[in-house]
Amino acid sequence: MEQTLAWYLSLLFIGVVAAVFLWVRLHSREAAEFEPIRDRAYRLRPHLFWALVVVGIPVMVVTLMMTPYESAQGLPDDALHIDVQGQQFAWTLSETGARAGQTVVFNVTSADVNHGFGIYDTDMRLVAQTQAMPGYTNRLVHVFDAPGSYRILCLEYCGMAHHVMEARFEITKAR
Ligand SMILES: [Cu+2]
Structure with missing residues (x-):
């Protein structure tokens, strides 16, 4: 629309x-x-x-x-902090899911080269993304509106098996 x-x-x-x-x-x-x-x-x-x-x-x-940055909006007390590490060729997340409506803070870094941390909804629409960089932690704050199985894909070509760099992130119904 x-x-x-x-x-x-x-x-x-x-x-x-x-x-x-x-x-x-x-x-x-x-x-x-x-x-x-x-x-x-x-x-x-x-x-x-x-x-x-x-x-x-x-x-x-x-x-x-309306800028979607933490500094512009402040974080609620029940925000879920998740450590994310990209490496050739997988994602490691300290938590693999959250509730719909919950504020999720992804602290994203990389163990080797630059990766792109991209989160896709069930219709394969990109809902949030940030860079995963070695030696640096990028903060990505996102609120998932709808429950479902979200896919995390690498958005930056990082080597031969870049295309297998995938993880799932499960969003359950709001309490
Ligand atoms: Cu990649």
């Missing part, structure tokens, strides 16, 4: 930009005085500035609050 809307909106914007280019191309040989055009544009500038301030600042504040 959102994908279709995004597609039509993109087409609309592409159409508008193409129309502007075409208009400019068709009128490019007409001579015109520079000063009046510049003065008209300068008169618009303060309005544009205040429109940006009035619209842009609230949009920025609201979208920043």
Whole structure:
């Protein structure tokens, strides 16, 4: 649904930009005085500035609050912390499941090379991902909405058997 809307909106914007280019191309040989055009544009500038301030600042504040990072949202007390290690060619998780609705904090690292820690739902849609890097721990915070058997696949080509790097993560019904 959102994908279709995004597609039509993109087409609309592409159409508008193409129309502007075409208009400019068709009128490019007409001579015109520079000063009046510049003065008209300068008169618009303060309005544009205040429109940006009035619209842009609230949009920025609201979208920043929705940023899916721990520092932006804080963690609930019952969050489940799970250590994840990637290695050629398997995943090791300290817990292999959680409850739906529970906040899960994955502390993701690697024992050898870079891997991609990707979590897929039962329809094989990617729901969350982060890098698994040697010598570094990436924190991935995720709340699973629906129960089911989620798949963890490697998102970064890491060697000959990259494609077998798979684990399961079981989400049970919320209490
Ligand atoms: Cu891999």
